[in-house]
Amino acid sequence: MANRHGANNLSRPARRPYLLLALLAFVPPALADALEPATLSYTLLQTRPLDSRYFTQGLEIHQGQLLQSSGLYGKSKLVNRPLSKVPQTPKAKSSWQQVLPNNYFAEGLTVLGDTVYLLSWREQTLWRFALSSGKLLSRGTYQGEGWGLSNNGKHLIRSDGSATLYFHDPTTLAIDRRLQVTRSGVPVKRINELEFAHGLIWANIWFSNDIIAIDPTNGQVVAVVDVSRLAQRERARNPDPNAVTNGIAYDARDDSFWLTGKHWSELYQVKLNTERLSKP
Numbered sequence: 001m002a003n004r005h006g007a008n009n010l011s012r013p014a015r016r017p018y019l020l021l022a023l024l025a026f027v028p029p030a031l032a033d034a035l036e037p038a039t040l041s042y043t044l045l046q047t048r049p050l051d052s053r054y055f056t057q058g059l060e061i062h063q064g065q066l067l068q069s070s071g072l073y074g075k076s077k078l079v080n081r082p083l084s085k086v087p088q089t090p091k092a093k094s095s096w097q098q099v100l101p102n103n104y105f106a107e108g109l110t111v112l113g114d115t116v117y118l119l120s121w122r123e124q125t126l127w128r129f130a131l132s133s134g135k136l137l138s139r140g141t142y143q144g145e146g147w148g149l150s151n152n153g154k155h156l157i158r159s160d161g162s163a164t165l166y167f168h169d170p171t172t173l174a175i176d177r178r179l180q181v182t183r184s185g186v187p188v189k190r191i192n193e194l195e196f197a198h199g200l201i202w203a204n205i206w207f208s209n210d211i212i213a214i215d216p217t218n219g220q221v222v223a224v225v226d227v228s229r230l231a232q233r234e235r236a237r238n239p240d241p242n243a244v245t246n247g248i249a250y251d252a253r254d255d256s257f258w259l260t261g262k263h264w265s266e267l268y269q270v271k272l273n274t275e276r277l278s279k280p
Helices: 015-025 228-235
Strands: 042-049 056-062 065-070 077-082 096-099 106-112 115-120 125-130 136-141 149-151 156-159 164-168 175-180 191-197 200-205 210-214 221-226 245-251 256-261 266-272
Touching: 056 191, 056 256, 065 106, 077 106, 077 115, 106 156, 106 191, 115 149, 156 191, 191 245, 200 245, 228 256, 228 266
Parallel strands: 056 106, 056 245, 106 149, 149 191
Antiparallel strands: 042 266, 056 065, 065 077, 077 096, 106 115, 115 125, 125 136, 149 156, 156 164, 164 175, 191 200, 200 210, 210 221, 245 256, 256 266
16 A cells, blocks of 8 residues: 555555554643642531622632622722631731722732732722732733632632633732643633632632633642532522522631632631642
8 A cells, every 4th residue: 555655555564553642642741741630529507698799709718807899880899807716816806897989890809918919900000908908009010811719829820711710929020920720731711819828729600600720830720529419509599690609618616618609698607628738
């Protein structure tokens, strides 16, 4: 049998198996390092009532206070209030609220030091508020969209709905680093709300019930938590297709996570089984 160049392939039969084996042996480094993420189970500890009017964008727990940002134009605000009616620590801050101008869409938030940082969606604006009082300290600008926000103690970590995370200097907002997020070698798109805990970046995926845990050194997804049961519970009360899973807050005091979603009526405290995590 001749190929299209007219050479007789039957004259070199011995080379074919070796060539095939050589091709199969070559695996791109990115795929060779792509590990299948661990599936983490969880235990539901308790629920707390939540105002379902909130279009939750960001969620944070700090010293017994719950901080929540709610989006939508004309309705955006940032709220800081006790997680429970009786503060669980004497350092718990007094409640306060900041309502944003109608032309801003509030997005993710994070607490770093004594400052609350809040993103906007398309307005490329970041606000800095005093944690204790809610007083506006300053505003900054960045390029691109703002979705989720967290921090690793040094950088603000921003998502923009793509598979890339951005590490910003908290003062200048300059981008010091970009991180491509992959799951089993495939880029993860629509990354939304963020939280930093156990040395990992935890993230909601817009219109997904998976919460992923991202290794901040290489961007690989190392674990997945399926919270479909919580989403189905909320969907039974609110069939709005936009009422999706969104909101992750880590409480270091008892190593638990509080989860919610857009227009959800409850806040869920869960304990993750993290034994399968490669990181402490």
